[in-house]
Amino acid sequence: MSSPYLMLNVVEITHETADAATIHLERPDRQPVACEPGQFLTLILPCGPGGKKERRAYSLSSTPSEAPRLSVTVKRVTGGLVSNYLLDTVKVGQQLEVMAPLGNFTLKTSPQAARSIVLVGAGSGITPLMSILKAVVRDEPRSHVLLVYGNRTEESVIFRQQLQQLENQAGGRLQVEHVFSQPSSPTSGHRHTGRLNRTMLLRILEQRHQFPAQQAEYYLCGPEGMMTEARAALDLLGVPAARIQRESFVAAAETIEAAAGQPNGHGDVSDAADDKITARTVTIHYEGAEYELEVKPSQTILEAALDQDIDLPYSCQAGLCTACRGKCLSGKVHLDEREGLSDSEMKQGYVLLCVGHPVTDDVVIEVD
Ligand SMILES: Cc1cc2nc3c(=O)[nH]c(=O)nc-3n(C[C@H](O)[C@H](O)[C@H](O)COP(=O)(O)OP(=O)(O)OC[C@H]3O[C@@H](n4cnc5c(N)ncnc54)[C@H](O)[C@@H]3O)c2cc1C
Ligand code: FES
Structure with a gap:
């Protein structure tokens, strides 16, 4: 298996807004890096205390057709x-260490497809939606895309001009509806005033007949509150859960219910409060090797592996991005958080090592 780590050159930086910029990256040999629209890169940067390497996930705002470029768009978080x-420090010509693209918030384009895709995002949540939007507009001539994009003001809209240009060129196949909570000028037409909440989304969706609610495919990415509101609107419209995908950049305040009672053929995954988390040994299969790990009650399985210098893939360390995903082959694993896993992945025994603890003595996990 090839290494998931890459060194990429910063080839250009585009300033998008006062507090967001796009960093364009390429391999030094300009070979393309395999990726899907909506995936993310993990940047590994020596900016922690004493130069410690820190990892953060950044969604690709580029599409595979822009190869060999991979672009990520970063918005400043206060503090x-x-x-x-x-x-503040990255410059053109610098090399950055990254982990190759990962993530399941993706859309596979098909030139024959004729579908309606609704993207709902706010703030930096636009990044994976931009990648998906560009890929569909370019590769699916019979599909329609509606982007509902929430921001505080016109000035805080990332990709404002690019979106306008894409909309002009798409011949009606792309519609962008901006929602501003504090607009600096009066809004009308495809610009709305207010919060991007359930009522706003219902109002916008109900007017868009090319986007029949129950048949469209939905991609949500933004702050937790916006995604909860969007989900409530889609529930009211009777949209089946299987048609909705969501990506979170920040861990939710509370742990989401994990599926329990797995069928035979793999281990169990649970979030039950009465799971007994004690020191246990876990077996990990990774890249053809087998490792036995002692996991203390205060540690996650990933932390134990890293303490023992087992170089497993990881990124957010918060149960969001799935970089550390493994499959529980036997035993039972407790998850503190499961935002990054779908119900069907849970049912198939998938676990996230960065939020996982063994609760039986026979846990075997395969990491791919
Ligand atoms: C799958 C995935 C994709 C992502 N894609 C992008 C992207 O395309 N663009 C982008 O800018 N970010 C993206 N993020 C968020 C990014 O990984 C970092 O979390 C973010 O840049 C903050 O990191 P930091 O080191 O500056 O803040 P930290 O030092 O980690 O955190 C400082 C404080 O800010 C809070 N915080 C962290 N992230 C956010 C946030 N996004 N909004 C508000 N408060 C926050 C933390 O809880 C903490 O209190 C993504 C995250 C995930 C999991
Ligand atoms: S490292 Fe992101 S889910 Fe575990």
Whole structure:
């Protein structure tokens, strides 16, 4: 298996807004890096205390057709370690260490497809949606895309001009509806005033007849509150859960219910409060090798592996990005958080090592 780690050159930086920039990256040999629209890169940067390497996930705002370029768009988080480091210090010509693209918030384009795709995002949540949007507009001439994009003001809209240009060129196949909570000028037409909440989304969707609610495919990415509101609107419209995909950049305040009672053929995954988390041994299969790990009750399985210098893939360390995903082959694993896993992945025994603890003595996990 090839290494998941890459060194990429910063080839260009585009300033998008006062607090967001796109960093364009390429391999030094300009070979393309395999990726899917909506995936993310993990940047590994020596900006922690004492030069410690920190990892953060950044969604690709580029599409595979822009190869050999991979672009990530970073928005400043007040007091945030990595976003400020990237925006304040990274320069063209510098090399950055990254983990190859990962993630399941993706859309596979097909030139024959004729579908309606609704993207709902706010703030930096536009990044994976931009990648998906560009890929569909370019590769699916019979599909329609509606982007509902929430921001505070016109000035805080990332990709404002690019979106306008794409909309002009798409011959009606792309519609962008901007929602501003504090617009600096009066809004009308495809610009709305207010919060991007359930009522706003219902109002916009109900007017768009090319996007029949129950048949469209939905991609949501933004703050937790916006995604909860969007989900409530889609529930009211009777949209089946299987048609909705979501990506979170920040861990939710509360742990989401994990599926329990797995069928035979793999281990169990649970979030039950009465799971007994004690020191246990876990077996990990990774890249053809087998490792036995002692996991203390205060550690996650990933932390135990890293303590023992087992170089497993990881990124967010918060159960969001799935970089550390493994399959539980036997035994039972407790998850503190499962935002990054779908119900069907849970049912198939998938676990996230960065939020996983063994609760039986026979846990075997395969990491791919
Ligand atoms: C799958 C995935 C894709 C992502 N894609 C992008 C992207 O395309 N563009 C982008 O800018 N970011 C993206 N992020 C978020 C990014 O990984 C970092 O979390 C973000 O840049 C903050 O890192 P930091 O080191 O600056 O802040 P930290 O030092 O880690 O955090 C500082 C404080 O800010 C809070 N915080 C962290 N992230 C956010 C946030 N996004 N909004 C508000 N508060 C926050 C933390 O809880 C903490 O209190 C993504 C995250 C994930 C999991
Ligand atoms: S490292 Fe992101 S889910 Fe575990």
